[in-house]
Amino acid sequence: MKRASILNIKSNKKNMQVFSSAELKIKSITAIIVLLLLANITYAQDFKKFRFGLKAAPNISWLKPGSPNFEAKKDANKPALKFSYGLMTEFALSENYSFVTGLEVTTLGGSLNFPDSAYYISGTPPDNVFILTRRTYHFQYIELPLTLKMKTNEIGYMRYFGQFGFNIGFRSKVRADDRGKFTDQNFKDAPNEVEIPESLDISKDTQLFRVALNLGAGIEYNLVGNTALVISVNYNNGFTNALKKNSGVIMDKTIPTNNVNHLPLNQKATTNYVALNVGILF
Incomplete structure (x- = not known):
């Protein structure tokens, strides 16, 4: 009986050691999972996943001629000071x-000099x-920027970043100021230029x-x-x-061959600009 009792005690001690070892492993695994979850939560709190804000941006814009009709006088194509504003996300x-x-909402502009052969009918x-x-030209576009922003870690209170991407724009309106000369159907030279x-x-x-x-x-x-500013x-x-x-x-x-059969003027120019963006992100 004593021998059986001793064997039972040894078996119980062995089982307790096994259970203690398993419990320790469970506690260790649980602790690791908790630490990982806490680390993940802490990391997630380091940056906000969605931010939005408002911006304003004065710009210098110009038209880059791409047609031979404009190339001869491209040096005289002047830039314009314009403005844009909108929502950032x-x-x-x-x-x-x-x-x-x-x-x-982006306004762009610029001027093009036309060849002496360009004309249109206006008035009677x-x-x-x-x-x-x-x-x-005075363009207005509704634009949708699609860019990737790459930021440094915070240095003091600042982060430095670069951006790369594309803008897709839809023209909402465009108007023009014209300079030229009125003449008759025989294209007799008019002495003075006028502005519309x-x-x-x-x-x-x-x-x-x-x-x-x-x-x-x-x-x-x-x-x-x-x-952030x-x-x-x-x-x-x-x-x-x-x-x-x-x-x-x-x-x-x-x-x-004659006035009636003159063909439409071939024209090509792209809009370009450099903007200074100032905004607030929340």
Whole structure:
């Protein structure tokens, strides 16, 4: 009996050791899982996954001619000071990478000098032929930026970042100021140039869509909590022709044979700009 009792005691001690070992393993695994969860929660709290804000951006914009009709006088194509504003939204992919989009109202401009052969009909005869020498454009687009934002870790209160992506724009309106001379159907030279101020709606002579490359660099300055002041400089390079390839209004009198059969002027120019963006992200 004593021997059986001793064997039972040894068996119980062995079972208790097994259970203690298993319990220790369970506790260890549980502790590791808790630590991992806490670490994950802490990491998730290090950055906000969604941010939004407002921005304003003065820009210097210009038209880059791509048609031989504009190339001869391209040095005289002047830039314009314009403005944009809108909503910024930022979706964090990680602490240092974000997908940035938004909705912006962007005004762009610039001037093009036309060849002496460009004209259109305006007003009533006899002197209703307007020889167009210069046109200043005033575009307005609704733009959707689609960019990747790459940020450094916080240095003091600042983060430095770079941006790369594209802008997709939809023209909402466009007007023009024209400079030129009125003459008759025989194209007799008129002595004085006149200006037609910003009253010409030329929507039918421009493209509806705009696609552009968007490159930028800037800083985020932490104000308090997740609120930050954002300042960046962005270069926006248009890919698409801003004008109708063959004008529906402007004719080219270098193409014979008579006034009626003159062909539409071939035109191509892209819109480009450099913008200073200032905004607040929440």
